[in-house]
Amino acid sequence: MRNQQEKDNWRKIISPYEKPSVGKSVWQLINTFVPFLVLWYAAYWSLSVSYWLTLGFSIVAAGLMVRIFIIFHDCCHGSFFANRKANEIIGTIAGIFTLTPYHQWRYSHTRHHATSGNLDHHGEGDIWTLTVEEYLALPRWKRIAYRLYRNPLVLFGLGPIYLFLIDNRFNRKGAKKRERFNTYLVNVSIVAIISLLCWLIGWKAFLLVQGPIFLLSSLAGVWLFYVQHQFEGAYFEKEENWNFVDAALQGSSFYNLPRLLHWFTGNIGYHHIHHLSARVPNYHLNRAHKENRLFQEVNSISLWSSLRSLSYRIWDENRKKLVGFQYVKDFLRAKKQENKL
Template sequence: MTISGSFKYLRKLLAPYERSSLPRSVWQLFNTFAPLILLWYGAYRSLSVSYLLTLAIALVAAGLMVRVFIIFHDCCHGSFFTNRTANEIIGTLAGMLTFSPFRRWRSSHAVHHATNGNLDRRGTGDIWTLTVDEYVALPLLKRIGYRVYRNPLILFGLGPIYVFLIDYRFNRKKAKTAERLNTHITNLGIAALAALLCEAVGWQAFVLIQAPIFLVSGVAGFWLFYVQHQFEHSYFEKDENWSYVDAALHGSSFYKLPKILQWFSGNIGYHHIHHLSPRVPNYYLERTHDDNATLQSARPVTLWSSLKSLRFRIWDEHRKQLMGFGYVKQYKAEHMRGSA
């Protein structure tokens, strides 16, 4: 079967799951936002008991914040509601909670879906990934810069703080009026909510509660996105050989998480299904996978095995796999022998 033929077949296979359910969406809003509000209040009340208890409550609240981001994410794809306006309103409100401007994020994320694994179209909405050849050809300072970027402490520590607190507060240079306005509305909403909570509980209590929720959910979100595309036998090809189907099935991971973490992450571990069809709502991803043997070829990445992805930093076009920086020395030696 040709790639175009298989794509048509897969589209037909996925079509029954590409319809959102209003009762399911409303229930997900309730079972996410209601406990988040209650936990935030519980964290405030716990400050007078023990800050360790506050941190424990904040940890659960951070998990719910990841779930809020998945709702935001579905709204950006227009898959959470059938009504476009409903997706924009709920998406913008969820974006205020997750510090993410709806229209800007929707635009860059659409590019990510259209270019995932395409070596000639990198740079928008993805993790900076160089090939071994590109890395070796870089001058020393740029190689150091890439190593710093790829350091887990920078990527998962400073990364979420920079992206969510700083970068997302500004518009893209070529952003249209509607996108610019949405970013400003999101910023105003964030400021208004923070001011309201500071007035209600005091700025010190606000920081003690919100800071760990923001940091833990930000790190978790970055980690999920990283593991979804940065695993050993991922998929990267030049434009002329690139395939949307292969990029989805082989360049997006099946992150098989424990059920509780799967719930908090809104089934986004079924990322290969999501990349095949972003129109499938998060609450149908597992069913889509389980109902169709054709979609079960993706090798699962477990919570334990996903830790190995921290070693993967550069793509070897010859081996077709991600390698660590330690491989560079071996690669240079092999390249010298080959050219001798």
Template sequence: MMSKETSKQLRKQVAPYEKADNAASIRQLINTIGPFFLMWFLAYQSLSISHLLSLVFSVIGAGFMVRTFIIFHDCCHYSFFRNRTANRIVGTITGILTYFPYYQWQHSHSVHHATSGNLDKRGTGDIWLMTVEEYDNASFFERLKYRLYRNPFVMFVLGPIFVFLLENRFNRKGARWKERLNTYFTNVMIVGITALLCWTIGWQEFLLVQGPLFLVAGASGIWLFYIQHTFEDSYFKENEEWSFILAAVEGSSFYKLPKVLQWMTGNIGFHHVHHLSPRVPNYQLETAHNETPLLKNVPTVTLATSLQSLKFRLWDEQNEKFVTFREAKALIGQKKKEKTGFRTVSAKPE
């Protein structure tokens, strides 16, 4: 367990990297948004040559869409630019490009940061997670719904379609007018841009380019969010024992990716640094990790080992680890046997 003194020291070591560099941010905008539009254009132009070639450009464009989302993500934390208004403007624009309303997602994501790893405060801005005990006590239909939700096809293929195209189009309950207006504006712009492109190039051509780009980018985004908190030796505690620092350094993964993928995903693999200090811009995350000695031993996940997380379904509170549905069934069965055995023994006359 990390001491309070160590926690303070860790925060102090990361603090110097929290300042945004406007020049670096502008460079990132140029080398992200520019190639994104270029890949889209090339994917469209390639349709007359080969649909396969067009698909290649769409997949590359999907990578730049993920990188665009990281810029949007930083703007929501007011970490991309020093000026808050600049963050809001660029955040709204990149939100339109990635199908996310700025203020709505900013709210849910802030809640996620404040409650990540807290078993008593789940449900906003995170992936649905049940404990073994909760699953045991759930109804048949609740279990079925959870199993469908955690199915890889539903989560990584149908999930992005539902979240990006449907869920993001509606305001949350209790949203203020500023947030509501931003959502309406984002929706109008998305519909307007889509209608304009369908009118100028044709709806079939639009779908052939935007469809694969959207699906690959969406699946990649959900996967990154999934692996950042679903890995072996993760961190989940009840509210009384929960610690923001431990949730950051133990409950958020260091996803060590190949350099090309690291660049394309805006260094979000250094997620432990991001949760420790959301004000660190994405282009400073790697430096903050490398130059902070206390972060050298954080949980590390590689591209190969991350695939193992697909089998993680439920959180076992007793052993503090993820388990599969089969392992959960065995744990539930064992628990029931222990209870039955205790009752049998206690019922015997002395």
């Protein structure tokens, strides 16, 4: 059991890790963007040698693209630099690389942090997750839409393509002038860079290099976002019972990845700490976890065990757990037999 006193004093425990380091942030920019650009050029150069070699360079570059997104993510939380303007500038640049507008994503992701695990607000900047009761109350066509949405081929195949290439190109309803301008700036910059590269190396070469980088990094990004809240032991509660600390420590996974993958994913696997305080820079998350029992006494998932999350589709409020659609079928069948009796 987690020490209740530590849980009550979580603000005091987490505060020493919330101060960003200019040196560490700058070094992370260097050791992420520079090798990414070098690998991108190496992938292009290798097209004349072997496409297998190109794919090798692209796979590593895709890992670095995920790391660039984590830098973007930290900037959106204002945790990468202490200076707000520095976060906005670097965040916008990283957003151009990752095809994601800075202000638009910051808004939706802030909503996600404020409502994660809250069944009265679920779906706000999050994976669409219904309860069994909500699902059964839907008209047939919407049940089919939900089942399609939760299908892994759609969620991790079409989903990343739609999200990064299409959805991110449009401003949300009610967006203010500053947010709208940032979206336009990112969109124009993306078009300009792609046009320049296609002019310099040709559109076929561009697609052969950038295609695998985009597909692999976007798939990895959506998977990470999915598994951080869709796992065995996840936390969901109605508004009246919802608790911020429990939602962070129980409803956000500790994805216990190999050390190399923690590096490429910017320590986002320590998601329970991140949700407790988004002000902690990614390079302090590992230390916060190692130095505090509060953060260690949580359920962890491994790379292998996380694959079970693919079978989770819907939240059963009675059993307090994520279940698959087969459970709903069995439930309805049992209910029909009960009614016959």
